[in-house]
Amino acid sequence: MNHPLFLYILLQLSFLIAPFNMSAQEDYKLWLQYKKVQHTKIASNYQSKINGIVALGNSETIQVATKEIQLGLSGLLDSTIALQQNTDKENMLILGNKLLLDENILKNIKNEFDLINEEGYIIKTIQLKNKKHILITGKTDIGVLYGVYNFLKLLQTNQSIENLAITDSPRINIRILNHWDNLDRTVERGYAGFSLWNWHKLPDFIDQRYVDYARANTSIGINGTVINNVNANALILTPQYLEKVEALAKTFKPYGIKVYLTARFSAPIEIGGLKTADPFNTDVKNWWKEKAKEIYQRIPDFGGFLVKANSEGQPGPQNYGRNHVDGANMLADAVAPFGGIVMWRAFVYSEHDVNDRAKQAYSEFVPYDGQFRDNVIVQVKNGAIDFQPREPFHPIFGAMPKTPLMMEFQITQEYLGFSSHLVYLPKLYQEVLESDTYSKGKGSTVAKIIDGTLDNHKITGIAGVANIGNDINWTGHPFAQANWYGFGRLAWNPYQDSETIAEDWLRMTFSNEKKFIKAVKEMMLESREAVVNYMTPLGLHHIMDTGHHYGPGPWVSNLSRPEWNPTYYHKADTKGIGFDRSKTGSNATAQYAPEVANIFDDATTCPEKDLLWFHHLPWDYKLKNGKTLWNSLALKYQEGVNQVASMNSTWNKMENYVDEARFKEVQMLLNIQYKEAKWWRDACLLYFQQYSGKELPKEVEKPIQTLNFFKSLKFPFAPGI
Numbered sequence: 123m124n125h126p127l128f129l130y131i132l133l134q135l136s137f138l139i140a141p142f143n144m145s146a147q148e149d150y151k152l153w154l155q156y157k158k159v160q161h162t163k164i165a166s167n168y169q170s171k172i173n174g175i176v177a178l179g180n181s182e183t184i185q186v187a188t189k190e191i192q193l194g195l196s197g198l199l200d201s202t203i204a205l206q207q208n209t210d211k212e213n214m215l216i217l218g219n220k221l222l223l224d225e226n227i228l229k230n231i232k233n234e235f236d237l238i239n240e241e242g243y244i245i246k247t248i249q250l251k252n253k254k255h256i257l258i259t260g261k262t263d264i265g266v267l268y269g270v271y272n273f274l275k276l277l278q279t280n281q282s283i284e285n286l287a288i289t290d291s292p293r294i295n296i297r298i299l300n301h302w303d304n305l306d307r308t309v310e311r312g313y314a315g316f317s318l319w320n321w322h323k324l325p326d327f328i329d330q331r332y333v334d335y336a337r338a339n340t341s342i343g344i345n346g347t348v349i350n351n352v353n354a355n356a357l358i359l360t361p362q363y364l365e366k367v368e369a370l371a372k373t374f375k376p377y378g379i380k381v382y383l384t385a386r387f388s389a390p391i392e393i394g395g396l397k398t399a400d401p402f403n404t405d406v407k408n409w410w411k412e413k414a415k416e417i418y419q420r421i422p423d424f425g426g427f428l429v430k431a432n433s434e435g436q437p438g439p440q441n442y443g444r445n446h447v448d449g450a451n452m453l454a455d456a457v458a459p460f461g462g463i464v465m466w467r468a469f470v471y472s473e474h475d476v477n478d479r480a481k482q483a484y485s486e487f488v489p490y491d492g493q494f495r496d497n498v499i500v501q502v503k504n505g506a507i508d509f510q511p512r513e514p515f516h517p518i519f520g521a522m523p524k525t526p527l528m529m530e531f532q533i534t535q536e537y538l539g540f541s542s543h544l545v546y547l548p549k550l551y552q553e554v555l556e557s558d559t560y561s562k563g564k565g566s567t568v569a570k571i572i573d574g575t576l577d578n579h580k581i582t583g584i585a586g587v588a589n590i591g592n593d594i595n596w597t598g599h600p601f602a603q604a605n606w607y608g609f610g611r612l613a614w615n616p617y618q619d620s621e622t623i624a625e626d627w628l629r630m631t632f633s634n635e636k637k638f639i640k641a642v643k644e645m646m647l648e649s650r651e652a653v654v655n656y657m658t659p660l661g662l663h664h665i666m667d668t669g670h671h672y673g674p675g676p677w678v679s680n681l682s683r684p685e686w687n688p689t690y691y692h693k694a695d696t697k698g699i700g701f702d703r704s705k706t707g708s709n710a711t712a713q714y715a716p717e718v719a720n721i722f723d724d725a726t727t728c729p730e731k732d733l734l735w736f737h738h739l740p741w742d743y744k745l746k747n748g749k750t751l752w753n754s755l756a757l758k759y760q761e762g763v764n765q766v767a768s769m770n771s772t773w774n775k776m777e778n779y780v781d782e783a784r785f786k787e788v789q790m791l792l793n794i795q796y797k798e799a800k801w802w803r804d805a806c807l808l809y810f811q812q813y814s815g816k817e818l819p820k821e822v823e824k825p826i827q828t829l830n831f832f833k834s835l836k837f838p839f840a841p842g843i
């Protein structure tokens with residue numbers, strides 16, 4: 123094939139695909155595109171206000187901050203902004219922490235430093251000898267770096283930089299990603315390629331990706347990362363791997379990102395040569411103490427351990443007749459001398475427990491309230507089952523006031539269409555954070571529990587199970603980047619509105635064009651309700667197919683553990699559908715504060731979005747719309763499909779605002795989503811129809827395939843297992 127004509131065609135083709143490559147780079151840049159400000163008036167205003175950069179100090183973090191501001195400005199302003207030694211010239215951008223500011227600068231500050239914490243920042247227009255400048259400062263260099271990213275965000279989103287006076291601090295201490303990454307680079311529930319961590323080439327080869335990963339995280343305030351799977355492999359704690367972990371930790375340090383590891387509870391046996399991992403055994407305790415010392419010698423700012431114990435087959439203290447407190451406290455004692463913490467997960471349920479799975483974690487953990495060491499924080503998933511499209515908030519929130527509780531959200535879309543569906547998750551996060559637990563009366567929101575203000579906790583945290591892999595665009599779906607972004611923003615401040623976050627993300631990632639933002643923002647905001655509608659409307663849950671969790675599988679009923687079967691959750695029969703968790707059923711409602719319990723307990727007051735989560739109701743039960751449950755359910759499925767159709771038509775009008783490659787990528791993905799939304803609707807309705815025995819309402823499209831066809835679909839190589 124070495125014909126000259128062939129080479130000629132190849133050359134032509136490479137030009138043809140060039141735009142795709144360019145845009146692949148745009149995908150890679152996430153929300154840090156730093157594209158030239160298009161609006162000429164705004165651009166020239168920025169140019170007139172930024173004439174040079176004065177960086178105070180020379181720490182690694184300040185070097186990073188300086189580099190980032192130069193990179194950002196050179197793109198946004200399309201010119202090089204030079205570093206200056208002093209503020210003789212007007213309109214300098216001054217970067218430096220509090221300790222490095224001279225008297226004249228400090229005179230410009232009122233009480234702003236009192237308003238921020240150690241990681242907070244101040245962005246302020248100041249005057250020195252009648253000349254205006256912009257100061258970006260904080261109590262620490264990390265604060266300055268956060269200030270830099272937030273200053274750049276002002277420009278990226280075309281905000282005014284006139285008379286700036288901004289102070290801001292994170293409300294939660296530990297803002298962390300949980301990577302479910304395995305040492306062989308597969309990612310459990312990962313849909314964006316393989317793990318970022320190239321263990322084979324570490325520690326000597328530092329991939330540029332690690333640096334860009336840190337930049338992206340710091341730009342949204344994330345300050346920690348658990349780099350390995352909670353279904354842990356003890357090898358990560360061997361010197362061979364710790365050397366590699368150390369290299370990653372060193373790379374992340376200037377960005378204020380701490381590394382944490384998952385601790386496999388049986389590690390003392392597997393890699394320590396001991397016969398037991400009993401937390402009361404002296405050799406075991408000492409083994410962990412020595413291990414902690416070894417880790418801290420290598421990584422002085424190591425964050426601590428995350429542990430999944432006695433959950434889904436993972437080893438834990440119960441293997442030795444001990445409990446979660448015994449296990450967590452033993453590890454906490456090992457890391458305490460070095461300032462480390464233990465994040466102990468409350469995601470537990472057992473096949474030997476005949477009680478409603480939704481009640482088990484609460485029953486097991488609530489009695490332990492107040493018994494954990496000060497450096498233990500209990501990590502709780504947002505709902506009592508497992509990251510479903512919609513779950514009522516987990517009843518543990520509000521029930522353990524003496525224990526710091528951290529939130530675990532899932533960013534990766536295990537139950538929400540993998541990385542082919544566009545689902546804007548900050549909507550879901552916000553719904554949970556705003557939920558009122560009533561644990562200390564009205565206004566006791568989940569957000570106030572996890573930021574420590576309700577129960578006065580010093581150690582606070584929020585974790586997101588990462589959706590990041592080595593795909594060029596990091597997250598598989600260009601819009602899944604918004605979920606990483608939005609998680610970070612809400613981790614910084616859990617009271618923010620997901621709508622504002624969506625708008626910022628769109629401006630930074632795509633365009634500041636008003637028409638584009640309005641339409642696409644609406645599409646994003648609606649996308650969460652769409653996925654609930656076409657997968658699990660009206661409180662249905664856990665009816666996906668088995669193992670890989672891809673697609674519908676409400677018929678699955680043959681798994682060894684009863685609580686793994688979808689039939690356990692929907693309980694459809696000829697009488698009706700739904701899980702009775704009210705007083706007449708499993709009484710899970712009683713795990714909530716009485717104000718909440720009463721509402722959930724009564725089908726007439728229970729929000730309809732949670733109806734079948736808490737109640738088993740007859741098919742002809744009347745909903746508030748006057749229609750029967752069967753008809754309403756069917757119409758919800760159809761509504762979900764219609765919503766995806768309108769997402770498609772919205773996006774199809776956006777061609778002029780987006781580069782060709784990203785436009786096409788999203789277009790193809792939305793087509794997949796539309797196909798799969800119909801698949802969910804048809805499969806679920808055909809299945810439930812066997813029990814309801816009723817016709818579909820006329821507004822609902824008739825399924826083309828049979829139930830048997832849907833049941834026959836198999837996906838042996840679905841990703842993420």
Ligand code: GCW
Nearest residue numbers: 302310311352353430469508
């Ligand atoms: O959501 C389920 C997943 C498992 C996961 C588990 C957990 C890491 O299906 O893959 O294991 O939850 O959160 O521990």
